[in-house]
Amino acid sequence: MIIVKEYRGHIRNWEALCKELNIDASLKREAREEEILIRAYQTWGCEMADHMHGMFAFALWDEEEKKLFCLRDQFGTKPFYYYETADGQLLYGTMISQIMEKPGFVKELNEEMLQLYLSLTYVAGENTFFKGVKKLLPGRYLIWQNGKMKIERYWKPEFHPDESKSLEDWANEIHSTLKEIMPEVKTADEKAESFLSGGVDSSYVLAMSDVKMSDSCGYDEARFDESPLAKETADILGRENSRCRITPEAYFDIVPWVMYNMEQPLGDASAIAFALGCRATAEHTDICYSGEGADEFFGGYNMYRNAERYGDNLKTFYVGNTNIMKEDEKKRILKKYDPDVLPIELAAGIYEETEGLDPLTKMSDVDIQIWLEGDIYLNVDKMSTAAGLEVRMPLTDRRIFDIASRMPSCYKVNEEQNKVAFRTAAAKVLPEEIAFRKKLGFIVPIRIWMADDRYNKDVREKFQSDIAEKFFNMEEIQAIFDEYVGGNSDNWRKVWTIYTFLVWYDEYFVKR
Numbered sequence: 001m002i003i004v005k006e007y008r009g010h011i012r013n014w015e016a017l018c019k020e021l022n023i024d025a026s027l028k029r030e031a032r033e034e035e036i037l038i039r040a041y042q043t044w045g046c047e048m049a050d051h052m053h054g055m056f057a058f059a060l061w062d063e064e065e066k067k068l069f070c071l072r073d074q075f076g077t078k079p080f081y082y083y084e085t086a087d088g089q090l091l092y093g094t095m096i097s098q099i100m101e102k103p104g105f106v107k108e109l110n111e112e113m114l115q116l117y118l119s120l121t122y123v124a125g126e127n128t129f130f131k132g133v134k135k136l137l138p139g140r141y142l143i144w145q146n147g148k149m150k151i152e153r154y155w156k157p158e159f160h161p162d163e164s165k166s167l168e169d170w171a172n173e174i175h176s177t178l179k180e181i182m183p184e185v186k187t188a189d190e191k192a193e194s195f196l197s198g199g200v201d202s203s204y205v206l207a208m209s210d211v212k213m214s215d216s217c218g219y220d221e222a223r224f225d226e227s228p229l230a231k232e233t234a235d236i237l238g239r240e241n242s243r244c245r246i247t248p249e250a251y252f253d254i255v256p257w258v259m260y261n262m263e264q265p266l267g268d269a270s271a272i273a274f275a276l277g278c279r280a281t282a283e284h285t286d287i288c289y290s291g292e293g294a295d296e297f298f299g300g301y302n303m304y305r306n307a308e309r310y311g312d313n314l315k316t317f318y319v320g321n322t323n324i325m326k327e328d329e330k331k332r333i334l335k336k337y338d339p340d341v342l343p344i345e346l347a348a349g350i351y352e353e354t355e356g357l358d359p360l361t362k363m364s365d366v367d368i369q370i371w372l373e374g375d376i377y378l379n380v381d382k383m384s385t386a387a388g389l390e391v392r393m394p395l396t397d398r399r400i401f402d403i404a405s406r407m408p409s410c411y412k413v414n415e416e417q418n419k420v421a422f423r424t425a426a427a428k429v430l431p432e433e434i435a436f437r438k439k440l441g442f443i444v445p446i447r448i449w450m451a452d453d454r455y456n457k458d459v460r461e462k463f464q465s466d467i468a469e470k471f472f473n474m475e476e477i478q479a480i481f482d483e484y485v486g487g488n489s490d491n492w493r494k495v496w497t498i499y500t501f502l503v504w505y506d507e508y509f510v511k512r
Contacts, residue, residue: 004058007059068143118498120323162406201292233430248445251276292396307362318366324493
């Protein structure tokens with residue numbers, strides 16, 4: 001007998017699986033997906049995820065073999081954590097809070113993670129800020145039997161460039177594949193909306209969907225506000241648009257709630273705006289689409305245009321999308337510094353896997369395996385769940401990645417443009433000015449708000465708190481803050497990263 005002990009996710013190809021596994025397709029979603037997990041495990045065992053599309057993390061108990069089987073999807077869209085107790089028990093779940101509530105858990109800070117966090121602004125790799133709590137990394141499964149653990153990797157990103165196709169061939173394949181995926185993203189009786197920024201990813205998803213309402217975030221500060229571009233796109237596509245106006249007061253007020261529900265600190269300023277957007281959207285829908293994945297798969301970040309210039313030097317410094325503090329600065333500001341704890345070590349194995357491939361592919365693979373899992377997908381999962389919203393990401397799909405894995409880098413990035421083939425595909429359903437619009441990113445006016453004394457009271461207090469005194473050399477972090485307020489705008493990310501850690505620590509080790 002197989003029992004589903006833990007499951008979060010959405011299985012896209014459920015209709016095909018129901019047919020193949022002889023499951024009643026009329027079952028309600030929860031019962032249907034549990035039955036898919038059980039039958040898929042009975043049929044394919046450890047290879048079951050090779051047959052599934054979607055986002056998922058789960059634990060199955062095999063009563064006959066007294067064996068626990070846990071699995072996380074290929075890209076890590078849903079989290080999964082585990083913890084071994086002092087008496088040899090395994091605690092596990094898709095939320096750290098589930099593990100913390102169980103007998104045998106001892107809450108201790110893993111201070112080593114702070115050193116990595118100050119560079120990356122998120123928690124990368126298998127360790128967490130809670131000592132002993134580990135992440136099951138993407139594309140892995142865990143078996144626990146007779147008190148022993150085994151972790152195996154069942155999938156990893158692999159790249160095999162195919163030089164035989166033209167730009168139009170690649171664009172056609174992207175477009176036809178997304179056309180195949182979109183009907184799977186929701187059932188006919190489900191109603192969904194779609195997040196919409198000024199960028200091509202969310203615009204393409206909206207254009208390919210049948211949703212009637214799009215949801216955007218906006219600010220009073222015009223140079224940061226993408227919502228007018230989003231409204232323009234919605235109007236062109238004949239869809240409605242709902243705008244969540246984010247004020248500095250609302251932004252700073254929600255930071256503790258975000259850090260608590262994130263379960264680990266996250267120094268991505270857009271996460272706060274996303275949380276507010278999720279809460280606003282959850283007021284009128286249960287399901288919302290979002291466009292994550294395309295930037296990493298198809299070369300969407302501006303830094304990728306420097307890939308050839310970086311060359312083989314990448315492996316000495318590139319650890320993903322963010323690297324805001326170097327080792328000499330961390331050594332100066334931290335009371336405890338370990339010279340052996342280096343962010344680049346997280347990427348060392350990835351560089352071994354991509355040996356012989358071009359620099360853009362190496363950068364992309366680092367971001368797919370480290371940044372996407374540690375920042376983007378964590379943010380989407382935790383904030384949507386806390387808001388009572390289910391976010392589905394049509395572009396994060398193995399079938400989409402399969403195209404990117406075969407596409408030569410020249411069709412991803414050239415001297416003039418990022419995501420060349422992807423934008424060409426999007427132009428089949430979007431006006432060219434939208435499909436080829438310059439990437440703005442989900443920018444937030446935090447860099448000006450945090451320097452304003454009307455809004456930065458809690459930041460100042462945290463920088464002068466007993467918590468800060470515990471971890472940092474106070475004069476050094478105060479100098480970073482003072483430089484930022486004095487006009488060194490480059491320092492805002494450093495201030496924000498320190499602040500989010502202090503807020504998170506307050507939530508988990510002081511208030512609770």
